[in-house]
Amino acid sequence: MPEAPGPRRPSPGGPIRRWRIRRRLFATFEGHATADRRALPIRRTVRGIWVATPVRVIEAAAGILSAAGLLGRSAGTGSAPYHxxxxxxxxxxxxxxxxxxxPGQAVLGIEADAMLHARAxxxxxxxxxxxxxxxxxVRLAAGDYCDPETYGAQGIALGRTRLVLNYPDGNQHRLARFVATRCPPETTLALLTHDRDLSVDALPLRARQDVxxxxxPPWSLSLYRRSG
Ligand SMILES: C[S@@+](CC[C@H](N)C(=O)[O-])C[C@H]1O[C@@H](n2cnc3c(N)ncnc32)[C@H](O)[C@@H]1O
Incomplete structure (x- = not known):
């Protein structure tokens, strides 16, 4: 008689580990929200306004961007991968x-506010x-994301940029002009926002989808790019 299968053991990279990591990420970035609901993570910074995107919204948007081929190791391999x-x-x-x-996707976070940069x-x-x-x-830089010097100081080649993410706080028009003039034409500017009416003019809108x-309420993910 064949032996009954025993309980499935999770592999080190299996669902249990995945669940633990997800829980740790939520605790890291949203622990304060559940501990004290009055402590809303929103404040004015030197350049704009800090409002945090819920982790589950980022997670869902990353899935959409991966499915669209805008995130992932395949989006640039070799000695100088796309970032x-x-x-x-x-x-x-x-x-x-x-x-x-x-994992393996090169990502650079740029923040003008020194306190937030240190916290990140x-x-x-x-x-x-x-x-x-x-x-x-993963790299983090303090500075203005519309200043080429910010990238130069980090040795980051803007020519290797294929995706720029932003949660608009009033500076999205300046950022769109920067992407339109300083990044390769195939660079996508992805605006992820709770404001479903928001748009920019400096780049053509290629797609918009609810997250x-x-x-x-659903968030909105808008993809802008010069070349089709
Ligand atoms: C709405 S918050 C989004 C924060 C984070 N991306 C998120 O989704 O949780 C926008 C952030 O952009 C920063 N910021 C605005 N303009 C900037 C600029 N020109 N250079 C660097 N950071 C800037 C603000 O200080 C603020 O922390």
């Missing part, structure tokens, strides 16, 4: 979620030390 820029990275949650979901660095260091993300492909995550 993703998170323009205005706040507390580092977008680079962290991308590093978790798309501390969070990513802790996630790296805990083995939640591999920090090898549904949890019970809240």
């Amino acid at each position: 993703v820029i998170d323009a205005g990275s706040g507390d580092g949650r977008v680079p962290a979620v991308i590093a978790w979901l798309v 660095r501390a969070q990513l260091d802790a996630l790296g030390a805990a083995g939640v993300i591999d920090p090898a492909h 549904r995550a949890g019970n809240g």
Whole structure:
């Protein structure tokens, strides 16, 4: 008689580990929201306004971007892979979620606010030390994301940019002009926002889609790009 199959053991990279990592990411970036609902993560910064994107919204948007071929190791291999820029990275949650979901994808988070930049660095260091993300492909820079010097100082070639992510806080028009004039024509500017009426003029709109995550109202993901 054949032996009955025993319980399935999770592999080190299996669903249980995945669940633990996801829980750790939520605790890192949203622990404060459940501990004290009055402590809304929103404040004015030196350049704009910091409002955090819910982690589950970033997770859903990353899935859409991966399916569209805009995220992933295949989007550039070799000695100088293509990179993703998170323009205005706040507390580092977008680079962290991308590093978790798309290991190997080079991602650069740029934030003008020194306090947020320091916080992002501390969070990513802790996630790296805990083995939640591999920090090898994630970089954070302090500075203006519309200043070429910010990239030069980090040795980042803007010509290798294929995706720029942004949660608009009033600076999206300036950013769109920067992408239109400084990045390759095939670079996609992805605006992920709760404001479904928002748009920019400097680049043609190629696609727009709702991002549904949890019970809240859907967010909107708009993709702008010069070349089709
Ligand atoms: C709406 S928050 C989004 C934060 C984060 N990306 C997220 O989704 O949780 C926008 C952030 O962009 C930053 N920011 C605005 N203009 C900037 C600029 N020109 N250079 C660098 N950071 C900028 C603000 O300081 C703020 O932290």
